[in-house]
Amino acid sequence: MRPDSTVILNYHGRLSLRTKAGGHTFKIAECESLERALLAEQALKSAYAQGGPVPRFIARTGAVIACEWVEGRSCKSLPALQQVEAVLECQVALWNRTAPDLPGPPRYVHLESLLARFARIGPRTLPATTVQGIVDRLRARLPDAVDVHLIHPDLTPVNIVMTEDGPVIIDNEVISIGAGCEFDVWNSGEALFGFRNSSAIKEYVEAFHRKCPMPSLFSHQPVWDDFRMLRKGLKSLTKGRRLKARRLFRKLEPREDLASEHCVHRGYRMHCPGRRPDAERLFQAVVDGTFVEKMVFKSDGQTYSGLIEIEGQTCVLKIPRGRNRRLSQRLMSFFRPSVAVRQMQSMVQLAQLGLRTPEPVCAGERRAMGILTDSFLLYEYAEGRTATRDDAALLTPELLRLHELGYTRNDPHAKNYLIDERGVVFIDTILRRPRLFRTLRLSRGLIRFTSSSPMALEHIPDRITSSWAYRLARVFTGVTQWWKHRRRGLRLRLKQRGVGGSRRER
Secondary structure, rough: OOEEEEEEEEEOOOOOEEEEEEEEEEEEEEEOOHHHHHHHHHHHHHHHHHOOOOOOOEEOOEEEEEEEEOEEHHHHHHHHHHHHHHHHHHHHHHOOOOOOOOOOOOOHHHHHHHHHHHHHHHHHHOOHHHHHHHHHOOOHHOOOOOOEEOOOOOOHHEEEEOOEEEEEEOOOOOOOEEHHHHHHHHHHHHHHHOOOOOOHHHHHHHHHHHOOOOOOOOOHHHHHHHHHHHHHHHHHHHOOOOHHHHHHOOOOOOOOOEEEEEEEEEOOOEEEOOOOOOOHHHHHHHHHHHOOOEEEEEEEEEEEEEEEEEEOOOOOOOEEEHHHHHHHHHHHOOOOOOOHHHHHHHHHHHHHHHOOOOEEEEEEEEOOOOOEEEEEEEEOOOOEEEHHHHHHHHHHHHHHEEEEEEOOEEOOOHHHHHEOOOOEEEEOOEEEEOOOOOHHHHHHHHHHHHOOOOHHHHHHHHHHHHHHHHHHHHHHHHHHHHOOOHHHHHHHHHHHHHHHHHHOOO
């Protein structure tokens, strides 16, 4: 049938039309995918058959659906109180309609779409590994999908018209079947009141909660806050505001479990990544000294590192003695965590970036008036031999991979890596993420590594070694090394003169 007239309603990547043909008016809309079109078809048929607030479904061709056009007054033109009542009525009506059975488990349909979109366009601003870490973190925090419901992820007054029979939803291509109506409630509340009006949103959510018994909506609010930030970041990225998008995405990086505090024992405060059940027991054993020392790797005025056994469990204990005693480090500890805690955080961060490192157990700090007096780090023992400069072919790609992710590490010398049958393991690492002069500082890390492993130059791409940042970093490193050796020589001369003067006086 040839259409008599066609009007484009909107076009935001997908086309939506109003068409007249054979004396009838239809709305034709393109869905995001064939799967979404099939879900929309099922949802519309089911809701309409049960008297739900949706138009009659006409047909589907591929990812395009056609529904009956609904004439009426826009809900947006009503007073604010009536808008809230209309949106709430439609939302409750969808929730209370029986959804058809799905072949697989229900999903958070629109949130899955949002995460897929972020995984597709997020690497424009962040490294792909960081994007994957954010996606995995948000997926892990989603509540269990236990019920199937009809869903409209953008139920706002703009998408509702008022007819003689009541409100009707006109945005049909996004209606679906799945789990996640609790997130739609916040979405509608923010559209009605603005996300800063938390008290009004709370009243709206409570009104929905009374009419639709379900698990507590408020327990999922932190997850929704993260998704709202993700949505704002994607919107900024779509508009070309990459700096703003980067700032918003940084807040979503999986960092909340890097150093969570659990208990205090004999003046030491424990920091443990995640929720390890045996961490508190091992922490108290280290503080009490009730462990068996099996092997000492290093013990001097700067560092203690040894293999210990606690109730049959083997771990590595590291105590940064020099850092704990140095006055400058103690003063700086008032403003930042100890070296032990930062190393534990770096180990967690390395694992999240997909690089290998021993699994941290816990870290302990003792402070007096906020100033650090002692600290230690406990982590699982990793099998392997200490790397040497002859292992440059294995170490260089891993260090370059870390730099590609935007991070640099302290002391990148070969001795701070282990080699096992699976490859390279990072040890004694404190990660840094340069904000200013990033390329220059990453190049300095490479130069420090090549100074101890000259053969690594053969495995660094020419585009890096021929860049202006690498050349400038090489000059800067040479100047700092010259000054470092010059300063040591001056100190040695002054010390010798002081000793000689005392002998002449005698």
